[in-house]
Amino acid sequence: MLYEQELKTFVEGTTNFFEVAAQQAATIGSPYLMEGSPAVHEYTGVINISGKREGVVYFTAPKAMLTVLLMKMQEHDFSHETMRDLVGEVANTISGNARRDFGRDFVISVPSVLSGEKPDVPKRPGVRSFIIPINWRSHSAKLVVSLT
Amino acid sequence: MIFGGRQQTNGKARRSLKLMIVDDSNIMRRRIERSQQFDELELVGTAGNGVEALELFQKTDPDVVTMDLTMPRMDGIECIGRLVALKPSIRILVISALADKATAVEAMEKGANGFLNKPFTDRQLNEAIAELMR
Numbered sequence: 001m002l003y004e005q006e007l008k009t010f011v012e013g014t015t016n017f018f019e020v021a022a023q024q025a026a027t028i029g030s031p032y033l034m035e036g037s038p039a040v041h042e043y044t045g046v047i048n049i050s051g052k053r054e055g056v057v058y059f060t061a062p063k064a065m066l067t068v069l070l071m072k073m074q075e076h077d078f079s080h081e082t083m084r085d086l087v088g089e090v091a092n093t094i095s096g097n098a099r100r101d102f103g104r105d106f107v108i109s110v111p112s113v114l115s116g117e118k119p120d121v122p123k124r125p126g127v128r129s130f131i132i133p134i135n136w137r138s139h140s141a142k143l144v145v146s147l148t
Numbered sequence: 149m150i151f152g153g154r155q156q157t158n159g160k161a162r163r164s165l166k167l168m169i170v171d172d173s174n175i176m177r178r179r180i181e182r183s184q185q186f187d188e189l190e191l192v193g194t195a196g197n198g199v200e201a202l203e204l205f206q207k208t209d210p211d212v213v214t215m216d217l218t219m220p221r222m223d224g225i226e227c228i229g230r231l232v233a234l235k236p237s238i239r240i241l242v243i244s245a246l247a248d249k250a251t252a253v254e255a256m257e258k259g260a261n262g263f264l265n266k267p268f269t270d271r272q273l274n275e276a277i278a279e280l281m282r
Contacts, residue, residue: 016267020267020268020269073175074179075178082174082175085175086175088173089245089267092218092245092266093266093267096245096247096248096265096266097247099248100248
């Protein structure tokens with residue numbers, strides 16, 4: 001059972017990045033539950049969690065959103081590597097927030113980054129994932145929390 | 149990556165402190181470089197991990213360092229300890245997404261002089277650097 005406060009920590013870690021780095025807040029869409037993992041966008045930042053909870057949390061975003069986010073950050077390099085770098089930084093912020101709020105009950109990995117049309121996102125058979133749409137400007141990304 | 153020499157103003161060398169930026173993210177390295185607004189800071193180079201930072205230190209002898217913590221090859225905590233051992237007067241600002249108090253305390257115990265959480269605004273960065281140089 002995932003507690004509301006735990007979800008809130010992951011969501012705030014994500015929205016905080018947009019609010020501070022791009023100076024423009026993101027909004028949260030209606031969260032929903034689904035069995036397994038949802039389809040991902042072109043770039044995905046993943047953190048693995050063990051300890052009190054087991055599973056993965058990832059932020060997946062389309063290239064178009066990341067491009068605009070980079071522009072808002074005054075960045076001029078929109079290469080594939082920079083997109084990977086950016087999604088990794090978002091995951092890094094989510095990870096940092098979780099470490100602050102959960103302390104040693106959670107063991108949180110260094111973020112890894114996946115990219116491409118069909119990246120190998122960790123599958124969690126039988127585990128229902130929370131999917132939280134992250135809307136920013138005209139774009140939408142997903143925060144996926146898949147923990148037991 | 150090593151950057152150019154001392155800046156000149158009206159033919160005279162401007163007194164400067166040498167800055168080294170250490171972060172495994174290209175975006176963050178460029179962001180810090182672009183956002184810091186101190187004329188007296190001269191960027192002498194950037195490094196993507198602790199090993200590169202130590203190599204760069206030997207070549208450029210920086211006075212002020214911004215240091216990420218989570219990096220491959222050698223993390224920021226170990227690198228801070230090594231830099232302080234080499235140059236006790238060095239001023240180190242940790243810039244990290246690791247937002248927990250225990251990490252900040254560990255960095256300070258190793259010899260860091262300030263701690264700034266990612267993400268950060270330009271204002272927060274410049275205030276943190278100003279505090280570091282005070």
